[in-house]
Amino acid sequence: MNLPSYVESVYRTAVARNAGEPEFHQALHEVLESVGPVLEHHPEYVEAGILERLVEPERQIIFRVPWTDDEGRVQVNRGFRVQFNSALGPYKGGLRFHPSVNLGIIKFLGFEQILKNALTGQGIGGAKGGSDFDPHGRSDREIERFSQSFMSELYRHLGEHTDVPAGDIGVGAREIGYLFGQYRKITNRHESGMFTGKGVQWGGAEVRTEATGYGAVFFLQEMLARRGEGLEGRTAIVSGSGNVALYAIEKLHQLGAKALTASDSSGYVVDEAGIDLELLKQLKEVERARIAEYAERRPSARFVPDARVWEVPGDVALPSATQNELDGDDAAALIRGGVIAVSEGANMPSTPEAIAAFQEAGVLFAPGKAANAGGVATSALEMSQNASRQHWGFDDSEARLHQIMRDIHGAAYDASERYGRPGDYVLGANAAGFVRVADAMLAQGLI
DSSP: OOOOHHHHHHHHHHHHHTTTOHHHHHHHHHHHHHHHHHHHHOHHHHHTTHHHHHTSOSEEEEEEEEEEOTTSOEEEEEEEEEEEEOSSSSEEEEEEEOTTOOHHHHHHHHHHHHHHHHHHTSSOEEEEEEESOOOTTOOHHHHHHHHHHHHHHHGGGOBTTTEEEEOBTTBOHHHHHHHHHHHHHHHOOOOGGGSOSOOGGGTOOTTTTTHHHHHHHHHHHHHHHHTTOOSTTOEEEEOOOSHHHHHHHHHHHHTTOEEOEEEETTEEEEETTOOOHHHHHIIIIISOOOTHHHHHHOTTEEEEETOOGGGSOOSEEEOOSOTTOBOHHHHHHHHHTTOOEEEOOSSSOBOHHHHHHHHHTTOEEEOHHHHTTHHHHHHHHHHHHHHHTOOOOHHHHHHHHHHHHHHHHHHHHHHHHHTTOTTOHHHHHHHHHHHHHHHHHHHHOOO
């Protein structure tokens, strides 16, 4: 889709300023092509240079992370934190430890986080961070030493009123524990609210582990309900086998759907009897085994190496692994297989060609910044609990999460109607989040 001339100028300037960062360029284009109708209604945003300021991070931090492995060899990785926008509140966004991490990926994730966090309505800004460190195959002691070195630099840029990280790919409860412990040691402050995703026993929130996967299913449920349909009896195609995929599968099963697939970098399994969630959790959360092991232990399943789940027919799809995992050809395969709705559990897992194919075919499509906002929404609930020294139970926390996802769906749908494309959740989510951030930036002056 072509951009209006003013928006095109902002986009081209941002691309030139951030050369060689294709994921960031892709995220920029997706958002900017949605804001044209908004700018027509709000010329004051153009006059105040809101777009020019929005696409430029407030702060970018890059640093060296030296550590020693178990053989005593010195290793060096690179760390990142991009603090993108704090107009609505302290920076909020996860840390990713994965060899694919570079500045462009962190920028794309941080930019997405601005609007995602705005949609939650919980007063949090957007940021993202991480490192090209690969925790896979590393011992607990190696991960501890790396995490302590990483935090020894990053701590000076964090705080419960400044920047509040959480986990992401490669950063779970173990890593968060090491990171928070080092922050506490260096600062001599037990700021529970400066890190989310903590263990429930020491300040964490119930449902935080489940929140992103649950939230993506709740958003899917809301989209279907708008059409008078539901999840009962549906078959679901889910990619990934990490935290998001596991708990998306769990909530799908609880709501009467049957998840048929799960995957990792080696391939996927399809189980016509429905994924055995306890077996999958045992393999991935306890044994940290490859997905092929599932088929070896489950007679109704088969393993398909070096392939993606989208060739399996199903009613609904939840891409829950990583960015750009679902392209135009994959979308065409899902459409042929009868898919009626797609809810993104991962961040930007669908390429622009895939999104266009879904929309042209009339498939309901929920972008990640809306559908997977349940994780950061529950992180904000964790911050609230830490600030008030309270702890909410699982059922109460899940009910709050469900209501937040209803509210996000309502905001995105209402914006899609307001700006002339009813049911276009991409435009709706981008427009609703953008207006909230833009109004705050306008009110606070040129800073």
